[in-house]
Amino acid sequence: FLWLFFFCVVVVFFFVWCVGVGCLFCGGDPVGQVVKVHFIPFKIIGVFEAKGVDTNGLDQDDLIFIPLPTLMRRIVNQTHVSRIFVKISSRKNISKASGKIRELLRESHKLIDEREDDFSLVSQLDMEEMKRETSELFTKLIVGVAAISLLVGGIGILAVMLISVKERTKEIGIRRAVGATRSDIIRQFLYESLIIGFMGGGIGIALGVGLTLGLTHWGDWTLVLDQDSIWTASWVCALIGVVFGVFPAIKASKLDPMEALTIE
Numbered sequence: 001f002l003w004l005f006f007f008c009v010v011v012v013f014f015f016v017w018c019v020g021v022g023c024l025f026c027g028g029d030p031v032g033q034v035v036k037v038h039f040i041p042f043k044i045i046g047v048f049e050a051k052g053v054d055t056n057g058l059d060q061d062d063l064i065f066i067p068l069p070t071l072m073r074r075i076v077n078q079t080h081v082s083r084i085f086v087k088i089s090s091r092k093n094i095s096k097a098s099g100k101i102r103e104l105l106r107e108s109h110k111l112i113d114e115r116e117d118d119f120s121l122v123s124q125l126d127m128e129e130m131k132r133e134t135s136e137l138f139t140k141l142i143v144g145v146a147a148i149s150l151l152v153g154g155i156g157i158l159a160v161m162l163i164s165v166k167e168r169t170k171e172i173g174i175r176r177a178v179g180a181t182r183s184d185i186i187r188q189f190l191y192e193s194l195i196i197g198f199m200g201g202g203i204g205i206a207l208g209v210g211l212t213l214g215l216t217h218w219g220d221w222t223l224v225l226d227q228d229s230i231w232t233a234s235w236v237c238a239l240i241g242v243v244f245g246v247f248p249a250i251k252a253s254k255l256d257p258m259e260a261l262t263i264e
Helices: 002-009 021-025 068-075 091-108 124-167 169-177 182-218 227-253 257-262
Strands: 013-015 034-037 040-043 063-065
Touching: 040 068, 091 124, 124 169, 124 182, 124 227, 169 182, 169 257, 182 227
Parallel strands: none
Antiparallel strands: 013 063, 034 040
């Protein structure tokens, strides 16, 4: 019975270059028409309802179905089935059905004892797991690239602030001479580095939001803006500015006012 079930659910398909009945037959009734596959004429006996794109991104409306024996004998010229699709009644039965299918295939292929399978069996659960692992891999990759970008940006802020301290040595000496404390100097340079971080983050956010809205409006992409990510990015950029501005601020506060006033 199960082998009969396998035979019944075998689906053989060929991609056609023109998607949809309307494109092939100019909107007319295709039933009774003849199409050729590998120069072999096939008569159309029915049309399926439109299904759209499946979870794997494949268009389910650009398929044609032909008898399996005709495919094997006249088109691919082979005596064995290379792929079988099985539909399980419910999700909870997928694992059990996969085990039964593996047992039947091993028995059919005469695989005994500990011999490895000479076939591949992939269930929907396996595909979901692969998608999850791929998604996690891309997430880690994006986080790694973002971390490197933040590090480079932080080093840039550090370099800019060190140059600023060097060029404004006399200004720092004047402020210390008129009563500014070391804490005042530290706060001044931390505020400046914070502003640089916010400005860099703001420009990046504006570019990201603009690109997202542009691709959604003018392209075929469906993208979603996450407000929490925007706020998180803003505060992370500010934190980077403060962290990499601490060393230049402390260095500026430690300058001797007398020496600073003599530097041109």
